[in-house]
Each structure stands twice: as C-alpha cells, then as structure tokens.
Amino acid sequence: MEAPLTITLKHGRYAEDAKPVDRNAVAIADALSDALTDTYRLVLKTHACHWNVAGPMFYPLHQMTEEHYTDMFAAADVLAERIRALRKRASVKPARMIDGLDTGSDTDADPTADEMVRGLLSDHEALSQRFYALVEAAEISGDPVTADLATERAAFHDKAAWMLRATAA
Numbered sequence: 001m002e003a004p005l006t007i008t009l010k011h012g013r014y015a016e017d018a019k020p021v022d023r024n025a026v027a028i029a030d031a032l033s034d035a036l037t038d039t040y041r042l043v044l045k046t047h048a049c050h051w052n053v054a055g056p057m058f059y060p061l062h063q064m065t066e067e068h069y070t071d072m073f074a075a076a077d078v079l080a081e082r083i084r085a086l087r088k089r090a091s092v093k094p095a096r097m098i099d100g101l102d103t104g105s106d107t108d109a110d111p112t113a114d115e116m117v118r119g120l121l122s123d124h125e126a127l128s129q130r131f132y133a134l135v136e137a138a139e140i141s142g143d144p145v146t147a148d149l150a151t152e153r154a155a156f157h158d159k160a161a162w163m164l165r166a167t168a169a
C-alpha cells in the first residue's frame, strides 16, 4: 500500500524560502525596484506638466503627457509584479522617488512649456538607458522574461523621448 500523501507546511513567506538565495534574482529584483521607483517618479513629474503647462502648446502637451503617464502607471504595476514573481518584495525607494521633483508653490516662477518638455525628455532618456542596462543584466542572468519586459520599457521611453525632442525642436 502506498504511503499517504503528506503535506508539510513550512514557516516563512514561501516554501521556497528553504532554497538557497539566488543572487542573480536578488540583483535583478533590485534593478527592477530602481526602475519601478524611477517610473513612478516620472509619472509624478509628467502629471505636474499635464496640470501646469501653459501657453500655445498647452493642448498637445496636455494630451501627450496624459498618454505617457497612463502608460507608465500601468507599467509600474507590471514591473512590481515581476519583482514578486522573482520572490522579492515589491517596493519603491521613497526618497529617490521625489528627488529633484518640482514641489513649486504659487510664488515660484512657472517653468516654461519648453523647460518642462526638456526636463521630461532627459528623464525619458535616462530611464531608457536604465532599461537597456537591465536588458543586458537580465540576459547575463538567464532571465529572458525580465529582459523582454525591460526591452518593451526601453522602446516606450525611446518613443516618448523622440516625441518630446520633436516638440522641443
């Protein structure tokens, strides 16, 4: 007679906690967490432009920024869920998330539409570079799923940068 099937409940967040730590997954999850934080930061910065931009370019910039923050907000969820799939905690780095963001008040001089566009452009370029680096790191780590996700995000930021660059020209 076969031995009865027994299930052993393990303490800890995951049964897999018993496995040795996968150092590659730790590094990739940390890089994803940086990318998640920077993505949220750019959502906030893009939203501020959406609300406060003024001048003849108001409407096209108001529309473009809405497209961009909508995409990035959805992407942040996908990035966070990939971190969870790698069995790491999904969290943002709060200090870094607001670092350098304009917290302006009514007494501050408003940035011009052109300054806002150039500010967003350089952030999209930087984020794109971060995702290119993540593609490389993920490929080296044998993690094609993260590499695919990072490729998709780099493509988005390259396209957003092109649109902003064309607007600023």
Ligand SMILES: [Fe+2]
Binding pocket: 050, 066
């Ligand atoms: Fe809006």
